[in-house]
Amino acid sequence: MRIALTGATGIVGGIVHRAARATGHDVDPLPGYRLGDTPDLSGHDALIHAAFAHAPGRYRGGEGDDPAAFRAANLDGTIRLFDAARRTGVSRIVFLSSRAVHDGHPPGLLPDDLPPAPTTLYGEVKALAEAHLASLGPGATALRATGIYGPGAANKWRGLFADFLAGRPVTPRVATEIHADDLAAAILSILAAPAPPATLNASDLTLDRHDLLADVARLTGCPHRPPPRADASGLRILDCAGLRALGWCPGGIDLLRATLPAMLDPSIDS
Numbered sequence: 511m512r513i514a515l516t517g518a519t520g521i522v523g524g525i526v527h528r529a530a531r532a533t534g535h536d537v538d539p540l541p542g543y544r545l546g547d548t549p550d551l552s553g554h555d556a557l558i559h560a561a562f563a564h565a566p567g568r569y570r571g572g573e574g575d576d577p578a579a580f581r582a583a584n585l586d587g588t589i590r591l592f593d594a595a596r597r598t599g600v601s602r603i604v605f606l607s608s609r610a611v612h613d614g615h616p617p618g619l620l621p622d623d624l625p626p627a628p629t630t631l632y633g634e635v636k637a638l639a640e641a642h643l644a645s646l647g648p649g650a651t652a653l654r655a656t657g658i659y660g661p662g663a664a665n666k667w668r669g670l671f672a673d674f675l676a677g678r679p680v681t682p683r684v685a686t687e688i689h690a691d692d693l694a695a696a697i698l699s700i701l702a703a704p705a706p707p708a709t710l711n712a713s714d715l716t717l718d719r720h721d722l723l724a725d726v727a728r729l730t731g732c733p734h735r736p737p738p739r740a741d742a743s744g745l746r747i748l749d750c751a752g753l754r755a756l757g758w759c760p761g762g763i764d765l766l767r768a769t770l771p772a773m774l775d776p777s778i779d780s
Contacts, residue, residue: 511701512536514554514600516543516591517561521664522606522655522693526558529694545587548594556602556701557595559588564632573631581635588639596646603643604700607652609686609713609748611637617744622654622711622752644708651706653696656713656748660690661772667722671774674723675732682740684718686747689769692760699756706756711748714760718742725770 513530517523518539530537543549545563563583564573573580588605595603612620614627626637640652659666674680693712700706723736750758761768772778 511555511602512538512553513556513558513701514538514540514549514551514595515558515560516540516545517559517606520560520562521660522658522690523558523560525660525664525690526560526694526697529691529698530558533698535698545583546590547587548590551595551598551600554595554598554600556604557591557600558604558606558697558701559591560606562606563587577631580631585635585638589642592639592643592646592650601649602701603646603650604697605639605643605650605652606697607636607640607654607709608633609654609656609711609746611640611654612746612748615746617746619747619749620711621749622707622709640709648705650708651700652709653693653700654709654711654748655693655696656686656688656711658690658693659687659766659769659773661769661775662778664690665773665778667773670719670723671726674726674734674736675730677734680719680723680737682719682737684716684740684742684745686713686715686745687717687766688712688714689761689765692758692765695760696753696758699753699758703756707752710752711750712753713748713750714762715766716742716745716747717766722766725767726774729770729774 513535518527610633611626611628613629613633628634628637643650696712718739720736720739
């Protein structure tokens with residue numbers, strides 16, 4: 511399959527690029543592409559759209575002090591890309607959406623086909639892009655991903671680990687997470703499916719910082735106690751039945767623990 515990929519220099523896009531090539535796909539990272547462009551995608555079988563413009567390190571609130579530019583790049587630019595793909599005969603599209611489209615729903619288990627209820631501009635932009643994608647008909651899927659972790663550039667816990675190891679206070683927190691490699695595998699599972707759903711959730715672990723940092727302490731010999739467990743009653747848990755029906759099987763706690771040594775290695779930065 512010849513795949514056009516946006517965001518190939520980003521955290522998720524880079525991992526998807528490597529995973530797709532490793533499974534034999536011909537991946538075109540669209541060099542020079544910027545959100546808002548309308549590239550000629552003739553000859554491509556599929557599009558994976560992972561590019562997103564935001565303030566460094568921020569997704570919710572990623573608009574900074576310029577919400578108009580944020581919306582123009584991430585919504586208008588995405589719509590132009592989807593339309594360009596369909597005009598040139600691209601039959602499969604996978605869009606990297608977010609759990610943020612669900613922020614207005616009450617806590618509990620959230621199914622794959624739950625209508626969006628965003629509460630932030632980030633979630634609204636993702637939800638509106640999903641709606642446009644759905645209007646293009648079969649072969650287009652929005653993947654609603656939870657928090658993403660992994661070694662190198664995907665190591666969002668670098669600062670957390672440094673604070674814990676130095677004995678600085680750590681705020682209790684519990685959240686849902688997915689390994690970046692499992693997210694890439696989910697995207698490739700969608701492309702391999704003959705008729706994937708229009709929306710799918712992607713999540714794996716419900717992870718408390720208490721447990722994460724207890725594992726860090728065991729690996730490092732750190733004498734500090736992890737923070738108390740957080741209250742998980744307010745969590746929205748993504749039900750991933752749709753992905754699992756496609757044969758997707760995330761790595762769970764075993765993959766997290768296998769990844770932690772690399773995430774604690776200061777020499778692995780990218």
